Amino acid sequence: MSDNKKCDNQVRHHSxxxxxxxxxxxxGLIALPGREASASxxxxxxxxxxxxxxxxxxxxxxxxxxxxxSQQFGKQVKVKSTPPLEGVLFGxxxxxxxxxxxxxxxxxxxxxxxQSRDPQIHWIRVMQMNKEKGVDLSHAEHYYxxxxxxxxxxxxxxxxxxxxxxxxxxxxxPVQATWKENDGIVVVDYNWCIGCRYCMAACPYGARHFNxxxxxxxxxxxxxNTHYLGNRPRPKGVVEKCTFCIQxxxxxxxxxxxxxxxxxxxxxxxxxxxxxESEIRYLIENxxxxxxxxxxxxxxxxxxxxxx
Amino acid sequence: MKNIWxxxxxxxxxxxxxxxxxxxxxxxxxxxxxIGGIAYINQLNEGLIVTSMRDQxxxxxxxxxxxxxxxVAAAAVLLVIPAYVYHWKPIKEIAVLGxxxxxxxxxxxxxxxxxxxGHPERFWHLIPKIGLxxxxxxxxxxxxxxxxxYLTLNLTIAVYILxxxxxxxxxxxxxxxxxxxxxxxxxISIHTVTAFLYNGLGARPFWNSSILVPRxxxxxxxxxxxxxxxxxxxxxxxxKFKIDDKAIQKVAELIAYxxxxxxLLLGAELFKEYYTGSVHLAPVQxxxxxxxxxxxxxxxxxxxxxxxxxxxxxxxxxxxxxNNVTLVIACILVFVGVYIEKxxxxxxxxxxxxxxxxxxxYAPTGIELLLSxxxxxxxxxxxxxxxxxxxxxxxxxxHVADDGVGYYIGDxxxxxxxxxxxxxxxxxxxxxxxxx
Numbered sequence: 001m002s003d004n005k006k007c008d009n010q011v012r013h014h015s016x017x018x019x020x021x022x023x024x025x026x027x028g029l030i031a032l033p034g035r036e037a038s039a040s041x042x043x044x045x046x047x048x049x050x051x052x053x054x055x056x057x058x059x060x061x062x063x064x065x066x067x068x069x070s071q072q073f074g075k076q077v078k079v080k081s082t083p084p085l086e087g088v089l090f091g092x093x094x095x096x097x098x099x100x101x102x103x104x105x106x107x108x109x110x111x112x113x114x115q116s117r118d119p120q121i122h123w124i125r126v127m128q129m130n131k132e133k134g135v136d137l138s139h140a141e142h143y144y145x146x147x148x149x150x151x152x153x154x155x156x157x158x159x160x161x162x163x164x165x166x167x168x169x170x171x172x173x174p175v176q177a178t179w180k181e182n183d184g185i186v187v188v189d190y191n192w193c194i195g196c197r198y199c200m201a202a203c204p205y206g207a208r209h210f211n212x213x214x215x216x217x218x219x220x221x222x223x224x225n226t227h228y229l230g231n232r233p234r235p236k237g238v239v240e241k242c243t244f245c246i247q248x249x250x251x252x253x254x255x256x257x258x259x260x261x262x263x264x265x266x267x268x269x270x271x272x273x274x275x276x277e278s279e280i281r282y283l284i285e286n287x288x289x290x291x292x293x294x295x296x297x298x299x300x301x302x303x304x305x306x307x308x
Numbered sequence: 309m310k311n312i313w314x315x316x317x318x319x320x321x322x323x324x325x326x327x328x329x330x331x332x333x334x335x336x337x338x339x340x341x342x343i344g345g346i347a348y349i350n351q352l353n354e355g356l357i358v359t360s361m362r363d364q365x366x367x368x369x370x371x372x373x374x375x376x377x378x379x380v381a382a383a384a385v386l387l388v389i390p391a392y393v394y395h396w397k398p399i400k401e402i403a404v405l406g407x408x409x410x411x412x413x414x415x416x417x418x419x420x421x422x423x424x425x426g427h428p429e430r431f432w433h434l435i436p437k438i439g440l441x442x443x444x445x446x447x448x449x450x451x452x453x454x455x456x457x458y459l460t461l462n463l464t465i466a467v468y469i470l471x472x473x474x475x476x477x478x479x480x481x482x483x484x485x486x487x488x489x490x491x492x493x494x495x496i497s498i499h500t501v502t503a504f505l506y507n508g509l510g511a512r513p514f515w516n517s518s519i520l521v522p523r524x525x526x527x528x529x530x531x532x533x534x535x536x537x538x539x540x541x542x543x544x545x546x547x548k549f550k551i552d553d554k555a556i557q558k559v560a561e562l563i564a565y566x567x568x569x570x571x572l573l574l575g576a577e578l579f580k581e582y583y584t585g586s587v588h589l590a591p592v593q594x595x596x597x598x599x600x601x602x603x604x605x606x607x608x609x610x611x612x613x614x615x616x617x618x619x620x621x622x623x624x625x626x627x628x629x630x631n632n633v634t635l636v637i638a639c640i641l642v643f644v645g646v647y648i649e650k651x652x653x654x655x656x657x658x659x660x661x662x663x664x665x666x667x668x669x670y671a672p673t674g675i676e677l678l679l680s681x682x683x684x685x686x687x688x689x690x691x692x693x694x695x696x697x698x699x700x701x702x703x704x705x706x707h708v709a710d711d712g713v714g715y716y717i718g719d720x721x722x723x724x725x726x727x728x729x730x731x732x733x734x735x736x737x738x739x740x741x742x743x744x
Contacts, residue, residue, distance in 0.1 A: 045429065049433075049440050052440075119357065125664060127664065137587075137664055137665035138587060138590065138661070138665050140664065140665060142664070142666050159664060168509065168510065168511060171445055171446065172445075172446050172447065172448065172508075172509075173442055173446055173448075174434060174441065174442050174446045174448035174449045174452065175430075175433040175434060175439060175440050175441065175442060176440045176442045177433070192430070192433060192440075193426070193427065193430075194425050194426065194427045194428075194430045194431070194433055194434070195356075195425045195426020195427045196421075196424070196425045196426075196448065197366045197367065197424075197425075197426075198446070198448050198505075200363065200366040201366060201367060201506075201509055201511070201512065201658070201659075202509050202511055203511060203663065204510065204511035204663050205663060205664070206363070206364075206662060206663045206664045206666075208363075209363050210356070210363060210366060210426070211355070211426070212355055212356050212357035212359075212361070212362065213354060213355040213356075213357030214354075214355060236355040236357075236426070237355055237356065237425075237426025237427050238426055238427065296510045296511065297510075298510075
């Protein structure tokens with residue numbers, strides 16, 4: 001190829017790129033208000049998968065999100081991206097003999113994790129069971145509403161994400177927008193999820209929830225301490241789920257998940273399964289434990305037990 | 309390259325010409341498409357909350373239509389096998405119509421999936437290398453691959469054959485034969501993979517049954533060819549295209565076999581669920597009997613059962629099979645029957661009762677119905693356009709002009725009823741030359 005021709009090619013290449021750039025900017029300007037806003041919309045559109053972001057790219061994304069949420073809600077929002085802690089595998093225990101079915105955990109979770117208030121999204125579902133029937137889903141009451149709990153002859157079974165070792169949900173996701181982290185928490189990248197809801201069809205525990213409409217989250221209710229993979233505000237059209245309060249439990253020093261903290265009867269236990277001295281290990285080794293839908297071999301790290 | 313351009317511009321001129329009936333039909337479809345488009349804009353603004361899908365029933369009418377249409381698309385293979393594997397002449401002449409139907413059905417499938425997802429603008433996440441396609445782990449990733457492969461194959465084969473006929477050339481067999489042979493397993497694959505999509509979920513006992521794939525295939529080989537026969541009758545009645553009765557009867561015979569297998573497999577499924585009587589019976593009970601007072605699908609599934617069984621006998625008995633009136637009735641019954649059974653009848657009971665045994669009864673909203681109607685109209689529009697080009701080419705009414713550059717259009721009307729067939733051929737305006 002002669003130099004002349006090469007040069008020609010380069011020029012053409014250059015001008016084409018300029019044209020494309022102009023075109024993109026043009027479309028952006030037409031479709032969106034303000035130059036800055038349009039830039040961030042394009043950045044968001046072309047954002048890579050969370051796990052493919054370099055350190056620099058991730059910090060840029062975090063800055064963009066913090067700015068966006070702070071503007072949207074009119075207060076300073078923190079978005080963390082704390083990685084899993086070394087030597088930690090989280091496990092959860094729930095004492096069925098203690099739970100009184102008060103649903104305080106349900107609402108503490110909503111407040112902590114910025115779920116939509118209208119329409120309501122709950123990551124925890126408490127079922128009222130008949131003592132005579134035992135754990136029998138076909139006789140479970142989901143919308144029990146007496147003046148006082150617990151009701152005679154009943155026990156209560158809260159269900160949330162079981163943080164499976166072999167999650168059925170992550171396997172089916174067509175774009176790897178959901179995966180299991182090294183500390184065992186199953187997370188969703190809300191900026192990558194396409195909203196196909198295949199994971200919801202696959203999950204045996206009803207633990208995944210979809211933002212059918214625009215999440216209704218009043219600014220006054222926003223918890224500003226958030227994690228990218230957890231409780232940051234979600235857009236409509238993506239799936240969300242319990243993350244064992246990733247924004248709390250991954251910190252050093254960590255805090256208990258909101259549901260564990262609020263439980264008035266101490267039915268909820270949380271800890272590190274790799275630590276032989278932990279309370280959760282003691283319970284698993286010494287109490288009568290049962291795994292929900294064990295036959296599906298999803299291997300939950302959520303252990304129901306009877307302490308008494 | 310130039311030839312392709314001339315061919316393309318010729319087809320554009322061709323599709324703009326037609327009888328009053330043709331214009332009315334196209335205008336009707338475009339109206340429905342616009343209504344669907346408006347419904348979609350509304351859904352994009354508000355979110356999928358405008359549907360009646362919720363966390364308990366997270367797939368609904370859109371995915372039901374998708375599932376049914378995958379079957380219709382796969383059924384083109386029923387024409388390809390006798391035509392190209394057994395070289396049976398009456399079907400070979402019409403096989404290309406089957407391929408075009410497959411193309412239109414896949415277009416509808418892709419549209420139904422698109423309108424179902426929460427973030428359609430993120431479709432590029434599905435493109436390997438650019439996005440992160442979860443292949444081979446996710447069956448949905450497989451479905452993306454096989455559906456697009458099948459679409460490409462059918463479109464390539466049909467367009468290549470028509471393009472060559474337009475230029476009065478013999479299509480190159482060493483190019484078409486491998487593609488045609490590949491399209492056979494490819495048709496099976498789109499249906500198998502779509503069945504696996506449901507089949508592989510341990511959480512949903514209604515779908516988690518190994519009989520699902522053969523059931524899918526059997527019902528596809530009923531609904532797709534039934535639709536094909538209806539199209540054959542319409543094409544024969546309203547265009548100048550000739551279709552041999554023998555071809556239609558052969559297809560009808562195949563439907564009889566397929567429907568027998570379909571009913572047998574369904575019976576096997578029902579026996580297993582009812583005789584075992586485990587908790588996994590609940591979704592079947594919901595579908596056929598109603599569960600705890602919820603029975604929205606019961607009248608529908610029984611309608612489907614009656615339609616399918618009636619149609620089976622109409623296809624089975626030679627007298628009714630060879631009678632065009634009863635044959636058309638049977639085809640309509642099968643199409644509607646399978647649409648119910650393989651659409652809502654398959655998808656919805658997977659979610660009722662849900663994994664925690666809650667019952668949320670689902671019925672599509674107006675938006676879902678309008679949007680789905682718009683997609684059906686789009687599919688029919690695509691199919692009409694493809695036929696508008698294909699049929700004159702197959703009839704020899706649309707080909708390259710004698711100068712080798714312009715085009716000749718012999719069929720200005722396209723839609724005609726038989727009695728004014730004569731006038732249409734007299735009224736043809738002859739050579740319409742164009743040079744560029």
